[in-house]
Amino acid sequence: MWNWLNTNAGVLSLILALVLTLGPLLFAGLRYIRLRSDELRFKKFEIYHNLIRQLVQSESPSGIMYVDRQIAIVFELRNFPEYYELSIRLLFGLKDSWADKAGFNHRLLEEMNNSMAFMNKRLKPRKRIELGTNPAHTEGKPKAESGVLKKVRLKNNRKL
Numbered sequence: 001m002w003n004w005l006n007t008n009a010g011v012l013s014l015i016l017a018l019v020l021t022l023g024p025l026l027f028a029g030l031r032y033i034r035l036r037s038d039e040l041r042f043k044k045f046e047i048y049h050n051l052i053r054q055l056v057q058s059e060s061p062s063g064i065m066y067v068d069r070q071i072a073i074v075f076e077l078r079n080f081p082e083y084y085e086l087s088i089r090l091l092f093g094l095k096d097s098w099a100d101k102a103g104f105n106h107r108l109l110e111e112m113n114n115s116m117a118f119m120n121k122r123l124k125p126r127k128r129i130e131l132g133t134n135p136a137h138t139e140g141k142p143k144a145e146s147g148v149l150k151k152v153r154l155k156n157n158r159k160l
Helices: 002-007 009-056 067-079 081-099 106-122 147-159
Strands: none
Touching: 002 009, 009 067, 009 081, 067 081, 067 106, 081 106
């Protein structure tokens, strides 16, 4: 054994030098990747919550909400898969509260329905939400559905 170590001392010292040199470099690289991942997760969190705020609160001093901007924000919620369940519940609640108001734009309602169907379809089957009922209501009483929502629900049920 000692003879083998003596004959291979040069190779073993090279391997040891590489391990001791690359070990900290590898550790620093993994730490950087983890920190960067945390930063990106936090940035995504901020962007998502800013979108929600812009959806429900007017940024203009006059208090005017721009429907096309709201439609774009509802569409952009599709880019946050980690928030799909929350987004569906929020959109259901907003749809319930806004649909009764005079002057509610039906293009926004249609985009809300389409986005909820899109997000729901991409959730794992056990996490999917029945789009005919409001997930915020614990009683599970069905809410009135629009024609668009019924069509989307029927289409989704055929694929499952």
